Each structure stands twice: as C-alpha cells, then as structure tokens.
Amino acid sequence: MNMQNLLEDIAGAVQSQLGQGQVADYIPQLATVDPYCFGISVATRDGEVYSAGDARTAFSIQSISKVFALALVLALDGEDIWKRVFREPSGNPFNSLIQLESEGGIPRNPFINAGAIVVTDRLLSMTGDAAGAVRGLMREETGNAGIDVDPRVAGSELGNSHRNASLAHFLASCGNLENPVEDVLDSYVKQCALAMSCEDLALATRFLASNGLRTDGTRLLSPAQTKRINAVMLTCGTYDAAGEFAYRVGLPGKSGVGGGIVAVVPDKCAISVWSPGLGRSGNSVAGVAALDEFTTRTGWSVF
Ligand code: GLN
Numbered sequence: 292m293n294m295q296n297l298l299e300d301i302a303g304a305v306q307s308q309l310g311q312g313q314v315a316d317y318i319p320q321l322a323t324v325d326p327y328c329f330g331i332s333v334a335t336r337d338g339e340v341y342s343a344g345d346a347r348t349a350f351s352i353q354s355i356s357k358v359f360a361l362a363l364v365l366a367l368d369g370e371d372i373w374k375r376v377f378r379e380p381s382g383n384p385f386n387s388l389i390q391l392e393s394e395g396g397i398p399r400n401p402f403i404n405a406g407a408i409v410v411t412d413r414l415l416s417m418t419g420d421a422a423g424a425v426r427g428l429m430r431e432e433t434g435n436a437g438i439d440v441d442p443r444v445a446g447s448e449l450g451n452s453h454r455n456a457s458l459a460h461f462l463a464s465c466g467n468l469e470n471p472v473e474d475v476l477d478s479y480v481k482q483c484a485l486a487m488s489c490e491d492l493a494l495a496t497r498f499l500a501s502n503g504l505r506t507d508g509t510r511l512l513s514p515a516q517t518k519r520i521n522a523v524m525l526t527c528g529t530y531d532a533a534g535e536f537a538y539r540v541g542l543p544g545k546s547g548v549g550g551g552i553v554a555v556v557p558d559k560c561a562i563s564v565w566s567p568g569l570g571r572s573g574n575s576v577a578g579v580a581a582l583d584e585f586t587t588r589t590g591w592s593v594f
Pocket of ligand 1: 354386455480483547548
C-alpha cells in the first residue's frame with residue numbers, strides 16, 4: 292500500500308462532504324474558521340509521517356486535549372483518578388448536566404466535559420500548571436516548540452463558559468474538585484485552546500499506538516494503561532456518537548469541537564484528521580468520513 296497516495300485519494304473522496312455540518316459557534320472564536328478546510332496525517336510507530344490537504348494548518352484541538360491530560364494523570368498518579376471518574380459511555384452530549392446529579396457528582400467518563408474537568412483538576416494539583424503540562428507533552432512528542440495556547444480561543448471560551456462553570460461548581464459541591472473552580476476552568480479552557488496541526492497531533496498521539504512508549508523511547512504509560520485509554524476512547528471518545536463511530540471507523544478515537552479527530556491503530560500508527568463542520572454530536576462530518584474510508588480501505592481496524 293502506498294500511504295501517500297491513499298491519503299491523497301481520501302482527501303479527494305471527502306471533498307463532497309466539506310462544508311457539511313455546523314462549525315462550533317458557542318465558542319465564538321471557533322466560528323471564524325473556514326469550514327472547507329480538510330487535513331489528514333498518519334504518523335507510524337517508527338516515526339514516518341504522511342499527510343494530505345491542510346495537514347500543516349494549526350487548529351483548536353479542544354476536547355482532543357482530554358486524552359493527553361488523562362495520560363499525564365495516569366502517568367503521574369496511577370489509577371486513583373478512577374475513584375473520581377467512571378469509565379462508561381454517557382449516551383448524552385459532551386456538556387450535559389443531567390447525569391452528574393443523579394450519579395452523585397462522579398462524571399460518567401473522562402472525555403465528557405465534567406470528567407475532563409476532574410482530570411484537569413488533578414493535573415493542576417500535581418503540576419501547578421495543567422495546560423502547561425499538556426503543552427509540554429505535545430512539544431516533546433512532536434519536537435515542535437512552537438505549539439501553544441491560542442489566547443483568543445481561550446478568552447472566547449472563558450467568556451462563554453456558564454455551562455462548564457455550572458458543571459465545575461456542581462462537582463465542587465459534591466467534594467469532587469481539589470482546586471478553586473476558577474483555577475480549574477482557566478486550566479481547562481487553556482488546554483482545549485492549544486493550537487496544533489494534523490501532523491503535530493498524529494505525532495503526539497503516537498504513544499497510544501506504541502504501547503505507551505514516547506518518541507524518545509522512554510515510557511509514558513504501561514502497556515495496560517495504554518490499552519485502557521484506547522478502550523475508553525473507543526467507548527466514550529466521540530460522546531453520544533461513539534457507537535456510530537465504532538461502527539464506521541472501528542478504532543479508538545477522540546474528537547474536538549475544533550473539527551479535529553485523532554484515532555489509534557494499535558501497534559501501527561496514529562491518524563489525525565481535521566475539518567471544522569460538525570455533526571449533531573460535535574464530531575467532524577468529513578473527519579469521520581475520512582477515517583471510515585481509511586479503515587475500510589486499509590483493513591486497519593481493531594475489529
Ligand atoms: N472546550 C470545549 C467545551 O468545553 C470542548 C468540547 C469539545 O471539544 N467537545 O465545550
């Protein structure tokens with residue numbers, strides 16, 4: 292298989308899907324992005340990178356950051372986080388409030404907003420700078436020291452964060468936050484506002500395709516921890532569309548409302564796609580179509 296040709300074919304095949312869906316506008320700064328962008332990158336386990344389309348354009352990674360925050364917390368703090376967050380699919384939108392009260396302030400999983408806020412809270416306790424820790428991991432795994440928080444996106448989200456603030460206050464009322472709500476929200480919006488390209492994200496996600504080994508050969512996670520993160524990505528990484536994502540793509544994946552998705556082919560490669568038009572559950576329409584095409588044509592799926 293010629294990977295470069297394949298990615299170019301896929302970029303051609305999804306052209307008709309570009310512009311479909313809605314660009315996220317509840318974070319006003321995200322609505323300024325061109326909905327016709329599309330990029331795809333594959334980073335293999337041994338460090339080769341293949342790309343097509345707008346794969347070098349930086350975009351807002353949003354909820355994709357939740358995977359990296361969780362990986363750091365597991366690496367620094369072991370399994371204790373699972374006392375504060377479940378790992379079941381929620382079947383509800385990523386910013387839903389509804390289960391949190393009936394389940395006593397323990398979020399359904401680390402990839403919905405409530406769960407990610409708890410993970411970021413723990414990372415803040417452990418490092419003093421949660422967004423800085425996620426940014427550091429991204430820079431080290433990619434070798435790109437230019438990766439940074441986009442302050443316009445962070446400010447835009449912080450100014451419109453009543454929903455996440457209510458989740459955080461409810462968590463605090465249940466004793467499930469260690470830090471002040473304002474500090475946790477500030478860290479959370481900054482980690483979500485990291486700007487990265489498909490190439491950066493595919494490289495940064497490679498440890499999940501390498502049994503937890505980092506680019507420099509040191510270990511971030513044990514093979515078992517890596518397996519578990521991938522499992523939670525498969526069941527919860529695309530929210531209330533995780534079943535449809537598994538059906539179409541058949542890989543662990545994590546989406547963000549900036550239109551990016553990362554997916555993992557264990558032992559082979561990490562894939563990143565980006566196109567800003569989102570479907571009803573907040574996943575990139577063309578991005579899911581491209582990943583569907585990729586796994587259908589390569590046969591590289593976990594099923
Ligand atoms: N920062 C966004 C939010 O909290 C992330 C959501 C997402 O990407 N699904 O709403």
